[in-house]
Every structure is written in structure tokens, then in C-alpha cells.
Amino acid sequence: MSTIASNLRRCVSLKAFGGLGNNIQTASYHANVIDHYENPRNVGSLDKKDKNVGTGLVGAPACGDVMKLQIKVDKNGKIIDAKFKTFGCGSAIASSSLATEWVKGKTIDEALKLKNTDIAKELSLPPVKLHCSMLAEDAIKAALSDYRIKQQSTKKD
Amino acid sequence: MNLRYLFYNAIFNKVPYHIRFISCWSCGQDFKLDSNLFCSNCNSLQKPEENKNYFNIMGLQESYDIDDTELAKKYKELQKYLHPDKFANKNKTEQEISEKYSSLVNEAYKTLQEPLARGIYMLKLRGKDIPENTEIDEEFLMEIMEKNEEVENAETQDEIMKLNEENKSVLKVLQNQISKAFFDGDLVQLVKLLSRMKYYTSIDNQIQAVIRNKGIIR
Incomplete structure (x- = not known):
């Protein structure tokens, strides 16, 4: 709870820069962000050592956010589970939460097509927060590539 | 005159x-x-x-x-x-x-x-900023992830104060390294050090929030 309070503060202050000619600076996050932020989906971890699990760990140096996203893939190349853990602002948390929801049930190739702009659109992120959705896209890509590398090395064995 | x-x-x-x-x-x-x-x-x-x-x-x-x-x-x-x-x-x-x-x-x-804001400002005066896509090694991110988790899971006053002390000393070391890098005019090193400092400052913010919320008086 404490982290939520401080994160919210952090974002409120960032939001102030996003106000487009609006004199009243309010925390006007889109309902979708608040929803994912207050009830994040799929928070947690999967077994990193499992060969069917791909782990993506990415960070945003400009804001000090760190995001871990994991996927579990079945024999048919379908993503059956996804988990995330993000330490960062509300938009970063919401972006990764949404990303895990979206990749579940998709094939690896479908998941690769997921674009940060789709996430940003769904969450109505302001321009200053676009990099948060970018981080989520990077995390998915990193997780998928980690999975591929793991699979290739097991094939060799 | x-x-x-x-x-x-x-x-x-x-x-x-x-x-x-x-x-x-x-x-x-x-x-x-x-x-x-x-x-x-x-x-x-x-x-x-x-x-x-x-x-x-x-x-x-x-x-x-x-x-x-x-x-x-x-x-x-x-x-x-x-x-x-x-x-x-x-x-x-x-x-x-x-x-x-x-x-x-x-x-x-x-x-x-603030040591971080000051560093970023001075870097800006030298015409550089911390790019969004700065490469950070996985090992470092892992460490940051773990530290954040430790802060999140800290329950007792002793635990959080210990983490606070550790984190403060990491920041102190970074501050000295940044000072040296400014002295040497090593901009590449500065971008690296300041982005590291950003992560530890963000952990520091979390720690301070926990301390406040637990009502710990120092």
C-alpha cells in the first residue's frame, strides 16, 4: 500500500507536465490506468529455471523503473500464463498488467506483433508516459527472446 | 571608485x-x-x-x-x-x-x-542527458529488482532501517564516483553513473515512504 501511495504521487507530479494548456493541474488518469493500477492482473513470478518459461527484465534509466515480465509457453507454442512485477509509476504498472493480459492465449508470433502504441491507446496514456508502454513492449520481446534462446539450447542437448 | x-x-x-x-x-x-x-x-x-x-x-x-x-x-x-x-x-x-x-x-x-537532480542538471549544461534507451546490464537490473522486493517485504523497523542505511551508503559511493567523473569530464561514465543513481534514488523514495507510513521516528 505504501508503494502505491508514493507511486501515485510520483505520477501525479509527472502528469503536471502533461497538462495541455490546462491551468488546473489534476491527476486525470484514464479509468483504464486506474483500474489496472488498483487491481493489477497477473502480479507474481513464474519459475525462472523452467525451460518453458521466458523471462524479460527491462528498465527505464530516465525514470528508474524496473519491470519483470514472464511467460509460460505450452508444447504448441501458445502462451498459457504470464506474470509481471513492476516497480515504477502507475503507467508502467498498468502497461505491464495489460500486456500480461493480452499475451495470454496468444501464440509467440502473435505476441511479437504486440505494439506499445496499442497499449498506450488502450490506456490513453499522455505523451510524457508513452515510454512506459514502450517498456512493456520491450519486456514482452525480452521474455520471448529468452524463451527462444532456452528452447534452442535444449534442442542442442 | x-x-x-x-x-x-x-x-x-x-x-x-x-x-x-x-x-x-x-x-x-x-x-x-x-x-x-x-x-x-x-x-x-x-x-x-x-x-x-x-x-x-x-x-x-x-x-x-x-x-x-x-x-x-x-x-x-x-x-x-x-x-x-x-x-x-x-x-x-x-x-x-x-x-x-x-x-x-x-x-x-x-x-x-539533490545529488541526482544536480548531476542531471550539470550533465544537461554539458549538452547531454540520460537517453531513454541507455543499455543497462541484466545483472544490475536483477539487483535493483531484488532490492525493491526486499523493501516491499520488509516488515520490522530494524529491517527497513538496515535497508535504508545500506541504500544510503550506495548512494554516497555513487555521489563520490559522479564527482570524480565530473572532474575528469567523462560524460560516458556520467550517463552510466547517473542512471544507476536514478534507480537507487527511486529505491530510496520507496524506503522513505515505508518509514513514513510505519510512523518510525528517527
């Missing part, structure tokens, strides 16, 4: 601000601005010089290793003269100058006071 004044300044460095020769916006008189604030003729507050960096505004030498006490002293001293409350009975132009100048000084103080 002026020469003697300059000479005196050079030797004794008594007046903290540089000397400017300008024309007052209010009375038009040419004058020597020795306190950098008021017209010597009509005593109107002058606009802050344009294109001056925060160090100049605060009357400090540009360096990453600034003296916190000195900075706070300068800040209070400036606000003693600049605060809009002092201009309640003055004309509109002067009130506006006071508002702008005073908030500029606030901004400068806030930026220079």
Missing part, C-alpha cells in the same frame, strides 16, 4: 555576486549592480540575468561538490530580498519580477540541493 571596488572584490571576495552595469527598467538610470538584485538609484528589484545557470543565480561556483550549508545560506539570503511578500506594496512590474525571480531561485535551490 569602480576599479577600487573590483579590486576589493577580487582580493577579499566579500560580495558574493558578480558586478553588472545596466540601466534600471524603472528609472532609466545607468548603474552598477553590485548585489545583483536592486537598482542603486531607485532601489527597484532587477530582473534576473538571462542565460545564467542555477549556480550563477545562487552565487555559487559551478561544481558537483557543493556545500549544502552554503547553498542553504545563499538561498535564505536571496529569498529574504526576493520573496513576493516583500513587494506587496510595490508596483505591478516589480511584483511580477519578484514572483519570477523568487520561483527561479526556488527551482535552482531544489535542483542543486
Whole structure:
């Protein structure tokens, strides 16, 4: 709870820069962000050592956010589970939460097509927060590539 | 007279601000601005010089290793003269100058006071910033992830205070490394160190929030 309070503060202050000619600076996050932020989906971890699990760990140096996203893939190349853990602002948390929801049930190739702009659109992120959705896209890509590398090395064995 | 004044300044460095020769916006008189604030003729507050960096505004030498006490002293001293409350009975132009100048000084103080903000600001003065896609190694991110988790899971006062101490000392080490990198003018190293500091500062914010929420009194 404490982290939520401080994160919210952090974002409120960032939001102030996003106000487009609006004199009243309010925390006007889109309902979708608040929803994912207050009830994040799929928070947690999967077994990193499992060969069917791909782990993506990415960070945003400009804001000090760190995001871990994991996927579990079945024999048919379908993503059956996804988990995330993000330490960062509300938009970063919401972006990764949404990303895990979206990749579940998709094939690896479908998941690769997921674009940060789709996430940003769904969450109505302001321009200053676009990099948060970018981080989520990077995390998915990193997780998928980690999975591929793991699979290739097991094939060799 | 002026020469003697300059000479005196050079030797004794008594007046903290540089000397400017300008024309007052209010009375038009040419004058020597020795306190950098008021017209010597009509005593109107002058606009802050344009294109001056925060160090100049605060009357400090540009360096990453600034003296916190000195900075706070300068800040209070400036606000003693600049605060809009002092201009309640003055004309509109002067009130506006006071508002702008005073908030500029606030901004400068806030930026220079924090080791991270100061570093990023000084990097910006050198024409560089921390790019969004700076490469960070996985090992480092792992460490940050774990530290964040430790903070999140800390339950007792002892646990959180221990984490606080550890994190503060990491920040201290980084601050020294950044100071050295500024001295060497190593911009590549600075980008790396400052982005690391960003992560640890963000952990520090989490820790301070936990301390506040637990009502721990230090």
C-alpha cells in the first residue's frame, strides 16, 4: 500500500507536465490506468529455471523503473500464463498488467506483433508516459527472446 | 571608485555576486549592480540575468561538490530580498519580477540541493542527458529488482532501517564516483553513473515512504 501511495504521487507530479494548456493541474488518469493500477492482473513470478518459461527484465534509466515480465509457453507454442512485477509509476504498472493480459492465449508470433502504441491507446496514456508502454513492449520481446534462446539450447542437448 | 571596488572584490571576495552595469527598467538610470538584485538609484528589484545557470543565480561556483550549508545560506539570503511578500506594496512590474525571480531561485535551490537532480542538471549544461534507451546490464537490473522486493517485504523497523542505511551508503559511493567523473569530464561514465543513481534514488523514495507510513521516528 505504501508503494502505491508514493507511486501515485510520483505520477501525479509527472502528469503536471502533461497538462495541455490546462491551468488546473489534476491527476486525470484514464479509468483504464486506474483500474489496472488498483487491481493489477497477473502480479507474481513464474519459475525462472523452467525451460518453458521466458523471462524479460527491462528498465527505464530516465525514470528508474524496473519491470519483470514472464511467460509460460505450452508444447504448441501458445502462451498459457504470464506474470509481471513492476516497480515504477502507475503507467508502467498498468502497461505491464495489460500486456500480461493480452499475451495470454496468444501464440509467440502473435505476441511479437504486440505494439506499445496499442497499449498506450488502450490506456490513453499522455505523451510524457508513452515510454512506459514502450517498456512493456520491450519486456514482452525480452521474455520471448529468452524463451527462444532456452528452447534452442535444449534442442542442442 | 569602480576599479577600487573590483579590486576589493577580487582580493577579499566579500560580495558574493558578480558586478553588472545596466540601466534600471524603472528609472532609466545607468548603474552598477553590485548585489545583483536592486537598482542603486531607485532601489527597484532587477530582473534576473538571462542565460545564467542555477549556480550563477545562487552565487555559487559551478561544481558537483557543493556545500549544502552554503547553498542553504545563499538561498535564505536571496529569498529574504526576493520573496513576493516583500513587494506587496510595490508596483505591478516589480511584483511580477519578484514572483519570477523568487520561483527561479526556488527551482535552482531544489535542483542543486539533490545529488541526482544536480548531476542531471550539470550533465544537461554539458549538452547531454540520460537517453531513454541507455543499455543497462541484466545483472544490475536483477539487483535493483531484488532490492525493491526486499523493501516491499520488509516488515520490522530494524529491517527497513538496515535497508535504508545500506541504500544510503550506495548512494554516497555513487555521489563520490559522479564527482570524480565530473572532474575528469567523462560524460560516458556520467550517463552510466547517473542512471544507476536514478534507480537507487527511486529505491530510496520507496524506503522513505515505508518509514513514513510505519510512523518510525528517527
